[in-house]
Amino acid sequence: SLAIVWFRRDLRLADNPALCAACAAHERVLPLYIHAPQEERDWAPGAASRWWLHHALDALRASLHVHHAELHLRQGDSERILAALIKATGAEAVYWNRLYEPAAVARDTRIKQVLREQGVAAHSFNGALWREPWQVETKTGDPYRVFTPFWRNLRTMIDGSEPLPVPQPLRGATVDGGVTLESLELLPRIRWDTGMAEAWTPGERGAQEMLELFADDAVNDYAEGRDIPSRHGTSRLSPHLHFGEVSPRQIQAGLHRLLSGRTGRPTDVEPFLRELGWREFAHHLMFHFPETHTANFNPKFDGFPWAAADEALIERWQRGCTGIPLVDAGMRELWHTGWMHNRVRMVVASFLTKNLRQHWHHGARWFWDTLVDADLPNNSLGWQWVAGCGADAAPYFRVFNPVSQSQKFDPKGEYLARWLPELAGAVPALRHEPWKDPSLLRRSGYPAPMVDLGESRAAALAAYGTLQGR
Numbered sequence: 001s002l003a004i005v006w007f008r009r010d011l012r013l014a015d016n017p018a019l020c021a022a023c024a025a026h027e028r029v030l031p032l033y034i035h036a037p038q039e040e041r042d043w044a045p046g047a048a049s050r051w052w053l054h055h056a057l058d059a060l061r062a063s064l065h066v067h068h069a070e071l072h073l074r075q076g077d078s079e080r081i082l083a084a085l086i087k088a089t090g091a092e093a094v095y096w097n098r099l100y101e102p103a104a105v106a107r108d109t110r111i112k113q114v115l116r117e118q119g120v121a122a123h124s125f126n127g128a129l130w131r132e133p134w135q136v137e138t139k140t141g142d143p144y145r146v147f148t149p150f151w152r153n154l155r156t157m158i159d160g161s162e163p164l165p166v167p168q169p170l171r172g173a174t175v176d177g178g179v180t181l182e183s184l185e186l187l188p189r190i191r192w193d194t195g196m197a198e199a200w201t202p203g204e205r206g207a208q209e210m211l212e213l214f215a216d217d218a219v220n221d222y223a224e225g226r227d228i229p230s231r232h233g234t235s236r237l238s239p240h241l242h243f244g245e246v247s248p249r250q251i252q253a254g255l256h257r258l259l260s261g262r263t264g265r266p267t268d269v270e271p272f273l274r275e276l277g278w279r280e281f282a283h284h285l286m287f288h289f290p291e292t293h294t295a296n297f298n299p300k301f302d303g304f305p306w307a308a309a310d311e312a313l314i315e316r317w318q319r320g321c322t323g324i325p326l327v328d329a330g331m332r333e334l335w336h337t338g339w340m341h342n343r344v345r346m347v348v349a350s351f352l353t354k355n356l357r358q359h360w361h362h363g364a365r366w367f368w369d370t371l372v373d374a375d376l377p378n379n380s381l382g383w384q385w386v387a388g389c390g391a392d393a394a395p396y397f398r399v400f401n402p403v404s405q406s407q408k409f410d411p412k413g414e415y416l417a418r419w420l421p422e423l424a425g426a427v428p429a430l431r432h433e434p435w436k437d438p439s440l441l442r443r444s445g446y447p448a449p450m451v452d453l454g455e456s457r458a459a460a461l462a463a464y465g466t467l468q469g470r
């Protein structure tokens, strides 16, 4: 018998529950990827994600080759393509790992029903999370809205179980009518992707290498190192996690294996696992409150007096030309590598939503297009958290001061110098506040601040004041 394994954002062979189950129950499997960005409605992958997807699919294709199997690529309407392939191959079942974004949930539910009506079995699995969003609930059976109790509960359910191996043998089926990877046109026509290519190796192997690099060094000092943007102090696994090239279970087991042979003080991986818990929390929220990518989680903010959308202001922010060094360094890192350090993400988001008082939607959209790890649950949670309107969010009146943030977390101005070559020659103290030396601005061409940080902060707090008592 033959089954279709429908790959989506689970682009790996190891620890892939859908693939394992299909291989165990059927003689042959057809590995399938359908490119259907229209099915993600308003949140079709942005340019940086498409770049990643191209290389991730290429890597999956190569891994399958090693097992003498072919990745069958299609483009179009998932339901129709599945129906055609079932007809052409006589497949008895379709297997996939679940997604949690509202558009994907609606599509998958519909497809499952249609398949069952046609007498074709449809099996879906959890390949992305430690626990399904509906498995973690409060004592009264409700979803969580606050992270700490959510994590406390989820943590008790994480048992450190072993990841699944790559199924052996993996007997792949083939069928005519596939398209080439190149025909999906995921890569940019104008090659702006060299910085991303230098920074990343998409695919399952790239994810394992990133994990090993993290275990070798950064994880030891994660609790402090994770806040220092000049260091490789975090795992940089976010795009690999988004595309399912690695699972939380593999990360946990991999760290355990890599660290267990070490001598010396044992490494405390809990602070790192807790961050992965934020990812689970974001998925939990998106599943239970599916509007969180557009609607304020806290409806009080529906009446917030955002400033009118100002294209010119937003563009200066996007291009990293605000005249505020930490903001500009972050936005340029994002543009160049498709990634930005978490602390800097918080600072640039605070600057846009508070100092410029632009709606968080503008920032979320720009991140969507430029991040290689753009992820609807995590991005929505991140923006709403900073803007103050999210679940368990930072209070709105917490306005990050980009100058004291860079003085504290980048005291020597190394991160600033790396991304702002105009300021690299200045002494560290001036890299944080270049406006203190007008001749430096003249010589370097670095812009003067587009807003006064103190005045814009006061205006943001006054705007927030209008919400009080609502």
Ligand code: FAD
Binding pocket: 226, 234, 235, 236, 237, 238, 239, 241, 242, 275, 276, 277, 278, 279, 280, 282, 340, 341, 342, 343, 345, 346, 349, 367, 371, 373, 374, 375, 376, 378, 379, 380, 381, 382, 383, 386
């Ligand atoms: P590590 O510190 O090594 O963490 C390990 C993993 O835990 C990450 O890969 C990620 O999957 C998860 N994680 C860590 N922090 C968070 C968090 N705050 N929320 C949810 N998951 C987290 N993350 C994305 O993956 N995609 C996004 O689109 C995204 N947009 C963001 C937007 C804003 C405004 C903010 C403030 C944060 C955003 N984040 C997003 C969260 C976080 O910045 C990144 O996950 C992290 O910087 C990725 O780097 P890392 O893999 O080295 O993280």
